[in-house]
Amino acid sequence: MEFLTGVKEKDTLEISGLLKTEAGESVKVNGAVHTIRNMGTVAFVILRKREGLLQGVYEEGAADFDLKDLREADTIEIEGILEKNEKAPGGIEIRMKHLTVLGRPADDMMPLPISKWKLNTSLEAKLNYRSISLRNLRERAKFRIQEGLTRAFRDYLYGQGFTEIHTPKIGARSAEGGANLFRLDYFHRPAVLQQSPQLYKQMMVGVFDRVFETAPVFRAEKHNTKRHLNEYTSLDFEMGYIDSFEEIMAMETGYIQYAMALLAGEYAAELKTLDITLPDAAKIPAVRFDEIKEKVAEKYGRKIKNPFDLEPEEELLISRYALEEWGSDFVFVTHYPSRKRPFYAMDDPADTRYTLSFDLLFRGMEITTGGQRIHDHGMLKDKIAARGMTEDGLEQYLEAFRHGMPPHGGIGIGLERFTMKLAGEDNIRETTLFPRDLSRLEP
Amino acid sequence: MEFLTGVKEKDTLEISGLLKTEAGESVKVNGAVHTIRNMGTVAFVILRKREGLLQGVYEEGAADFDLKDLREADTIEIEGILEKNEKAPGGIEIRMKHLTVLGRPADDMMPLPISKWKLNTSLEAKLNYRSISLRNLRERAKFRIQEGLTRAFRDYLYGQGFTEIHTPKIGARSAEGGANLFRLDYFHRPAVLQQSPQLYKQMMVGVFDRVFETAPVFRAEKHNTKRHLNEYTSLDFEMGYIDSFEEIMAMETGYIQYAMALLAGEYAAELKTLDITLPDAAKIPAVRFDEIKEKVAEKYGRKIKNPFDLEPEEELLISRYALEEWGSDFVFVTHYPSRKRPFYAMDDPADTRYTLSFDLLFRGMEITTGGQRIHDHGMLKDKIAARGMTEDGLEQYLEAFRHGMPPHGGIGIGLERFTMKLAGEDNIRETTLFPRDLSRLEP
Numbered sequence: 114m115e116f117l118t119g120v121k122e123k124d125t126l127e128i129s130g131l132l133k134t135e136a137g138e139s140v141k142v143n144g145a146v147h148t149i150r151n152m153g154t155v156a157f158v159i160l161r162k163r164e165g166l167l168q169g170v171y172e173e174g175a176a177d178f179d180l181k182d183l184r185e186a187d188t189i190e191i192e193g194i195l196e197k198n199e200k201a202p203g204g205i206e207i208r209m210k211h212l213t214v215l216g217r218p219a220d221d222m223m224p225l226p227i228s229k230w231k232l233n234t235s236l237e238a239k240l241n242y243r244s245i246s247l248r249n250l251r252e253r254a255k256f257r258i259q260e261g262l263t264r265a266f267r268d269y270l271y272g273q274g275f276t277e278i279h280t281p282k283i284g285a286r287s288a289e290g291g292a293n294l295f296r297l298d299y300f301h302r303p304a305v306l307q308q309s310p311q312l313y314k315q316m317m318v319g320v321f322d323r324v325f326e327t328a329p330v331f332r333a334e335k336h337n338t339k340r341h342l343n344e345y346t347s348l349d350f351e352m353g354y355i356d357s358f359e360e361i362m363a364m365e366t367g368y369i370q371y372a373m374a375l376l377a378g379e380y381a382a383e384l385k386t387l388d389i390t391l392p393d394a395a396k397i398p399a400v401r402f403d404e405i406k407e408k409v410a411e412k413y414g415r416k417i418k419n420p421f422d423l424e425p426e427e428e429l430l431i432s433r434y435a436l437e438e439w440g441s442d443f444v445f446v447t448h449y450p451s452r453k454r455p456f457y458a459m460d461d462p463a464d465t466r467y468t469l470s471f472d473l474l475f476r477g478m479e480i481t482t483g484g485q486r487i488h489d490h491g492m493l494k495d496k497i498a499a500r501g502m503t504e505d506g507l508e509q510y511l512e513a514f515r516h517g518m519p520p521h522g523g524i525g526i527g528l529e530r531f532t533m534k535l536a537g538e539d540n541i542r543e544t545t546l547f548p549r550d551l552s553r554l555e556p
Numbered sequence: 557m558e559f560l561t562g563v564k565e566k567d568t569l570e571i572s573g574l575l576k577t578e579a580g581e582s583v584k585v586n587g588a589v590h591t592i593r594n595m596g597t598v599a600f601v602i603l604r605k606r607e608g609l610l611q612g613v614y615e616e617g618a619a620d621f622d623l624k625d626l627r628e629a630d631t632i633e634i635e636g637i638l639e640k641n642e643k644a645p646g647g648i649e650i651r652m653k654h655l656t657v658l659g660r661p662a663d664d665m666m667p668l669p670i671s672k673w674k675l676n677t678s679l680e681a682k683l684n685y686r687s688i689s690l691r692n693l694r695e696r697a698k699f700r701i702q703e704g705l706t707r708a709f710r711d712y713l714y715g716q717g718f719t720e721i722h723t724p725k726i727g728a729r730s731a732e733g734g735a736n737l738f739r740l741d742y743f744h745r746p747a748v749l750q751q752s753p754q755l756y757k758q759m760m761v762g763v764f765d766r767v768f769e770t771a772p773v774f775r776a777e778k779h780n781t782k783r784h785l786n787e788y789t790s791l792d793f794e795m796g797y798i799d800s801f802e803e804i805m806a807m808e809t810g811y812i813q814y815a816m817a818l819l820a821g822e823y824a825a826e827l828k829t830l831d832i833t834l835p836d837a838a839k840i841p842a843v844r845f846d847e848i849k850e851k852v853a854e855k856y857g858r859k860i861k862n863p864f865d866l867e868p869e870e871e872l873l874i875s876r877y878a879l880e881e882w883g884s885d886f887v888f889v890t891h892y893p894s895r896k897r898p899f900y901a902m903d904d905p906a907d908t909r910y911t912l913s914f915d916l917l918f919r920g921m922e923i924t925t926g927g928q929r930i931h932d933h934g935m936l937k938d939k940i941a942a943r944g945m946t947e948d949g950l951e952q953y954l955e956a957f958r959h960g961m962p963p964h965g966g967i968g969i970g971l972e973r974f975t976m977k978l979a980g981e982d983n984i985r986e987t988t989l990f991p992r993d994l995s996r997l998e999p
């Protein structure tokens with residue numbers, strides 16, 4: 114019997130610890146052998162650690178092991194002397210004295226050249242060898258940025274009085290409509306995977322006022338595009354007691370400002386690795402759907418084909434317009450036509466052909482859909498009836514409204530898409546750890 | 557066109573804001589009408605707000621509205637004068653002057669008596685009316701505690717150099733074996749819902765060294781017990797470069813200590829509402845599986861029926877033993893028999909009938925399974941073969957090991973179960989927002 118009392122400081126140092134260590138001191142470090150450059154009498158052993166690369170220097174006679182004992186892709190622990198060297202990553206290197214091999218690969222011929230700065234490999238190969246391709250520093254940095262976006266979302270909303278919730282992903286029926294659902298057998302009953310936590314988070318507004326969830330959603334959409342996934346991570350919030358639907362956009366703006374500050378502060382190394390310039394989110398323009406469609410048509414000489422929806426090319430042009438005219442990488446497009454929004458969307462009382470809803474476009478692509486929702490029980494039932502929908506499966510949802518709900522609204526952000534546009538990638542699979550699409554179900 | 561610049565301070569105050577306001581000041585607040593107690597010339601209107609209850613006082617003549625304009629379950633905004641009153645919740649009340657009704661229920665007869673302190677209703681009724689039952693203060697407080705546990709998990713691990721990951725829930729095959737899987741049709745291909753992120757998080761140790769995920773997992777287990785769900789939230793971490801499997805237990809101990817401190821600090825009101833005494837996690841005993849089985853058999857005069865597993869009753873007795881002998885609500889049980897652990901578990905080199913793995917028991921129930929994993933490619937292949945398993949579907953997993961992996965291990969915590977034991981509940985559905993079990997797929 115022993116007692117565990119918490120985490121003990123390790124005798125091995127991470128890079129941040131090494132940077133605080135004086136030159137000449139003896140240190141212990143571990144890592145994966147990223148590359149070995151053998152220059153004859155001296156060799157550089159580059160270790161890959163979670164905080165970046167670290168240079169080990171091997172000199173014959175100075176170490177008590179043979180360089181041949183060391184192979185690329187080994188995971189090792191080394192003891193040595195810390196030295197300053199401006200040319201080395203981080204300005205430090207370790208003169209290697211002693212080696213312990215922790216893990217040895219069965220095969221040190223990597224299927225992909227992960228130690229190259231840019232992994233110039235096909236997306237297909239990167240996805241087929243996901244556990245290897247992500248060992249490349251630039252590849253993995255994208256997912257650190259993604260972490261920052263999620264972390265900021267939660268931290269910001271905790272600070273704004275939101276409660277985190279976990280809603281079920283398996284359900285008897287879909288939250289938002291019949292199409293594009295994955296269906297499964299649930300102990301001999303038909304069930305579906307939820308496309309969104311929408312109806313659940315609305316019900317929880319009646320409980321916690323403000324709620325959020327960061328969780329997977331599932332869409333059985335059959336299109337194979339660069340911007341769609343069949344499973345993705347949705348950053349959702351829903352807030353009650355709003356004075357207007359602008360308040361929802363203000364909350365999202367606050368989040369984005371917070372996220373950009375967190376990235377600039379805590380993820381500076383990854384931003385540099387990826388050469389990302391963070392967008393300025395100090396003020397985000399909001400413009401009506403019908404208005405911006407006309408502005409864009411006029412400025413860029415483009416005919417409006419579909420007055421009720423935005424085509425991908427129009428999203429690009431609206432973003433271009435926002436950048437040129439208002440100097441913003443972000444733009445809220447408000448008042449979407451009612452017929453293109455789900456039944457729970459609040460119609461604009463001033464003109465019920467439109468809704469109090471919005472999309473947020475970022476660098477040419479929609480990354481958020483949001484808006485105010487209907488909170489009156491009668492109005493909700495009328496809208497359901499007017500759409501020719503049934504109330505089947507909505508009983509519990511309607512029950513919340515029957516017993517009082519405050520004015521409310523919220524958003525959903527596609528995490529992988531936000532990451533993609535921030536990292537300057539043109540395919541969403543580049544910023545998805547293990548993408549699921551029409552053809553890809555593995556790894 | 558307008559610009560969004562972030563969140564503006566609202567003119568309505570939350571309870572924390574009211575507590576900082578001087579008596580006699582005019583204030584605006586919103587909330588849901590929890591109860592109205594009409595005493596004749598004066599009435600008490602109790603508002604339910606996200607931070608708790610707030611007392612409004614209605615006096616005829618003092619307000620510009622009629623009490624009859626107000627109904628239970630209304631969501632309202634009121635203007636009035638803040639007064640101190642020791643007998644009111646939080647020691648403050650609002651003398652109501654002006655009323656705005658924000659949302660009106662279609663029916664103010666609640667299906668459940670949510671304004672009672674304890675909702676003495678059957679679990680069935682609470683689950684059938686989930687959006688209503690959770691409006692009860694004690695019911696909702698449990699999910700605030702649950703938030704604290706998740707939030708602490710992430711915050712603690714961020715601080716320990718972990719990276720958050722999002723692994724896919726739909727897969728071609730299961731991560732851990734064939735049984736108990738929900739099966740679905742994925743564009744005419746068979747697919748399953750993942751039981752755990754196990755193999756993915758291990759692969760990601762080769763990329764980020766330390767990773768965690770907080771996400772749903774799916775288990776098609778056919779037993780209907782008080783401690784099992786078919787969908788639950790798993791708090792998973794996996795860490796590389798460990799010196800021993802004790803390091804994993806130390807990390808979990810550090811998390812629990814951090815979580816208890818966060819709850820004591822930020823969730824004190826909810827702890828009080830639920831009358832929860834936080835366990836002391838300063839030191840957690842760890843004892844071998846075979847040893848504690850014997851100790852318990854001896855002390856409590858119980859025969860060992862199955863030497864390879866713990867029965868629920870044994871878990872209870874081990875917890876009782878740990879409390880009586882070592883004064884701890886937690887106890888790690890280590891070195892589980894190899895035959896009861898999955899193929900990836902690292903056998904104890906000192907006696908390969910046992911593994912370098914553990915469960916954490918808390919107040920009579922297992923809330924965590926963890927352990928060191930095999931990191932050597934050959935050893936892993938041998939174990940797979942020895943188990944009579946096929947490598948089909950494990951190709952990408954094995955690829956990570958073929959190209960070098962450090963010694964590593966990790967844990968999975970059942971969030972709802974942890975919450976259940978902390979809140980002193982005896983059914984896991986009490987601490988699950990929308991439980992999924994053999995018979996329940998709605999709401």
